[in-house]
Amino acid sequence: MTRQHLIAAFATLALIATAGPLTAGPLTPPVGPVAPTGKTTQEVFDKVAAVESRIAINATNTPGDADSLFKITVPGSYYLTGNVTGVVGKHGIEITAGNVTLDLGGFTLTGFTAMGNFDGVSVTTPALGSITVLNGSFRNWGDDGVDLGTWNAVNCRIEGVHVVNSVGNGVVTGFGTIVSNCSASFNDVSGISTADNCVVLNCITFYNSINGIVTGPGSAVSYCSAYANTVSGIATSLGSTVVNCSAYNNSGGGISVSGGCAVSNCTAYSNTGDGITALDGSTVTSCTVNNNEARGIGAANGCQITRCTTRNNALDGISVNFSSTVTGNTCNGDGTAAGNQGGIRVLGQANRIEGNNVTYADRGLLVDSGGNVIIRNTVKGCTLNWSIVAGNAYGAIVATPAGAAVSGNTAAAALGTTDPDANFTY
């Protein structure tokens, strides 16, 4: 071996020796037996439990019984960890304690038609209260999606719940419950059914087999939509308010309220029954009621219908019975069905009909009974503009002359009368 050869050999050896330390990791293992360096499953569970202190719905924490998959028996905060599939003869989650919050976690509870009359979530004990169900979906349950009402659990909250295809109602509540930001559709009974004194806010119901929303007395329904339900879109009982709601294409009436209710700023369109039906002592204000297949607004006794718009309703645009006030409404093209229909129709006595504008209806103003006062209305273009039986007090009905063109600052009166209470045909 020459000197050059030796230099080349040492250089090669040096390179190899240098490359050796560049490899990753020591060659000497740590002292002791081999052990995993990651977290154990229990450690992970413990960490999660420390973060999620609520009680998970499962067979360990909330075991079911003969009629429930899961059962909550103690007050507290519970949450779903996955979807739930129903079985024959059992509720999804049964609740037998008050002061329970059940967060569905965005999951879906799914039943099926043949499972029997069992609910997705069901309160099965009387005299409970303060139960909250939120944030999840229900479908295909054999009875109601959420039933807090059969045993009248009071002062509850249902928030962000969506129910479809229940054999019963979508949501049922007891007294004094808040239902907000929910939807209920294709249920075989009603979408949302509440007991007395409830608040229904920002909800949507459609294609339910009875009512979209039905409440007990003293309830407040606002910012809701009811579409294509088989009976009424929205139905409330005594002393309730319905505000800023829409009822569209329901097979019964759009909005139906019992006595002493206030309906305002609502829209009822293309319902098979009346657009709005109001019983004794109710107020209907600033509503728009079009294209319904029965009456636009049908009011009973002692009601007030003010500043509403009706159009193209098949029967009467506005109909009242006794002792009501119909003021400042605009009725156009109502009475498209056969027979005598009125833009405004008065069936009974002691009504005040004032300042309305009725156009292109079958009968403009149709008064079937004596004992009413009729002033300051205007009617145009109806098949028969005025049809009033004897025995009413009314301002002279004057056919206005055709006025000359006006260009400038002044013109002669062209009304035909200066009677302030006159009614006009124009």
Next chain:
Amino acid sequence: MNLKDTNPRVKTVFSLSTLALILTAAALYAGPLNPPVGPVASTHKTLTEVEPRIAINATNTPGDADSLFKIGAPGSYYLTGNIQGVSGKHGIEIAGGGVSLDLNGFDMVGAPGSLDGIRLTLSGQTNLTVRNGSLRLWRGCGIDLSASAGNVSIHDINADSNTLDGIRVSDGASVVRCTASYNGAGGLRMSNGGQAEGCIASWNGTEGIRTGDGCTVSNCSAFQNASDGLRVEIGCTVSNCSASNNTGNGINTAYGCTVSNCAAFGNANNGILCFGFFGNGGCTVAHCTVYSNTGSGIDVNFGSTVNDCTVRHNILDGIRCGSQCTIRGNTCTNNYTGGTNAGIHAIGNDNRIEGNSCTGAARGIDVDLAGNIIIRNTCSGNTTNWDVVAGNVCLVVQGVTGAAILGNTGGVAPGSTDPNANFSY
């Protein structure tokens, strides 16, 4: 080995092998030689990163002599379980501002001798939020943040069966989607400038919802409370609310308030009572339905306006006004249980009563003092349609019933062409 004497092919193989070895060694180089700056740290999320909020427990928020748990620093806190109260202590004491407390759906239950469920004990604090849970059976209030100086939000809370108020908050508080029932005092008690939205108050020992000045109350229901359903002070707005079957008034306001689109039903006193003060003005009551109350339907005073309301089946007067009020466009029916109660009853002067319809009462329109103007009203079917003392501006005409009309013209003036005539018919 003498490479010089070696076969050239062997030389070539030797050289290539050496080169391959060098290249292989180079390929074994694993990553950069310069480590990242700073100490070695794990790459997984920490527990704090997963849940940055602070759990309420004996370690993080230890209580003191009068509290089970005490929050003394700003931050976001949450419950990890139900809380069972003990005698002489609040459930959670808050002693600072900038606190968000999520009850996480849990239930806070008081015990005999306990204090409030949640209580702010350091006055003047701001930016407080409590949400999502229930409080019951506390011997004080469910929640008492009345010591705050403002910016309080309470939402999605159930407060029931507490000895004092269900929820009590200070100025500028927002209370949303809460229920308060069976509390020994009021359901929801607010101070000035607050907002209650979508709440229900029922079966409470005093008022269902009571506010201070300048509050808004909307989309709420108050029923079966042992005093007024809703009681608000000066300059408040109440809209879209239902008040029924309360022992006091359905809705009771001080002066300068607006009540609209509300229903008051079956209350043991007045349906809506707006108590104006001379010199401070009255209230506006619009588009309300007031039905079957034991007192008057609507009772207003100095400088109030009542318009487009429906008032029916109340035991006393349908609408009762003091002085300087405008009562316009209302429908008052069947407010009659004997006596001399009226559809509209003005007991003062300087009122304008216009365009109302009154039927089925003992008196249609009853005016006790002089100095009012009564125009364009209609009365029918009352025991006495008009009972107006001398000294008022009022023309009443018996409406002339006309013949039947079929077509475009017909009839005569209903007894008068005076544009301000009132009619009996």
